[in-house]
Amino acid sequence: MFKLLAVWGLFATALSLTDDLDLGINDEAGYERQLREQGFSDDDISIFLQEHRAAIQETLDEAESGETVKWNEANGYKECDRFKTKRYGFKGSKKDCTGCLKPYSYAQICAKFECPPYVNPGIYACGFEARRMLSANWAVTSIDTDDLENGYRNAFWRLFKYVNKANDQGVRLASSVYIVSKWSLGGFLGKVESGQMAFYIPSAFQADPPAPTDSQVSVENWDDVVTYDRVFGGDRPDNLKALTKAYRLLKRSLRQEDIEPDTSTVMTFEYVKPGCGSQRSEVAVVGA
8 A cells, every 4th residue: 555745844744644643554453443433344344354464474475585676676766875874774783674674666566556657757867766657547635734634544545445436336446555645835844735645546447437426536637747756665663754864865866967846746655565674655756
């Protein structure tokens, strides 16, 4: 599943949400409790919990296999020499969850789940990956920025329900949700003026997207857009610190290439899967 974060100034309030916000989906008991509170049927809950257990087992199997990818491959780009540091565990010791800080590679994710279509716009540099996200249909809902914590949570569950039968076709669109949050910033301190959360509608439904049954969810066609993305790994306790650092290094990398992005919009992505070394978070800015 993917969820989105945010950055800087008053915008850091939005970023800190995912450091503190518990959607109740990481442990099975909390996940089941949230599903029941959201009104899902016993049959649907049984399916969701089976998938949750399978995801945990898959993480354990991957850890036991010993298969690894190189850092550049995991990142999706070459790291700038001046940014390189020792990448061990939480406390700088090889014994402390070695590998947790390495992000789960985008290629691995897209091999298992359908990712939004994109191409490289011909920009190759250190410290970030450039993507041209191709035009596609997305299910979109607003995030209440006056109450960010509840607004983020409520937006997530609205899209989760849309994916899981809350649509006029009564179909389940996907077993894993690729979500993007897009934040519009204004003012010197980057105050959050508005926020959206969006779910990429899989290719099987792109030509005829199911209409949402919730009036707060709509289907929108987004035009091509160039994004500049910087990634970091997880299962880590310093999530907020890691995000702000990633955003700072992303801006430095872009300045080095004389790229001036649109600073009024920030998009962030996070792939969340139980277990050490199974996380991928990205902070992205949009091309001007």
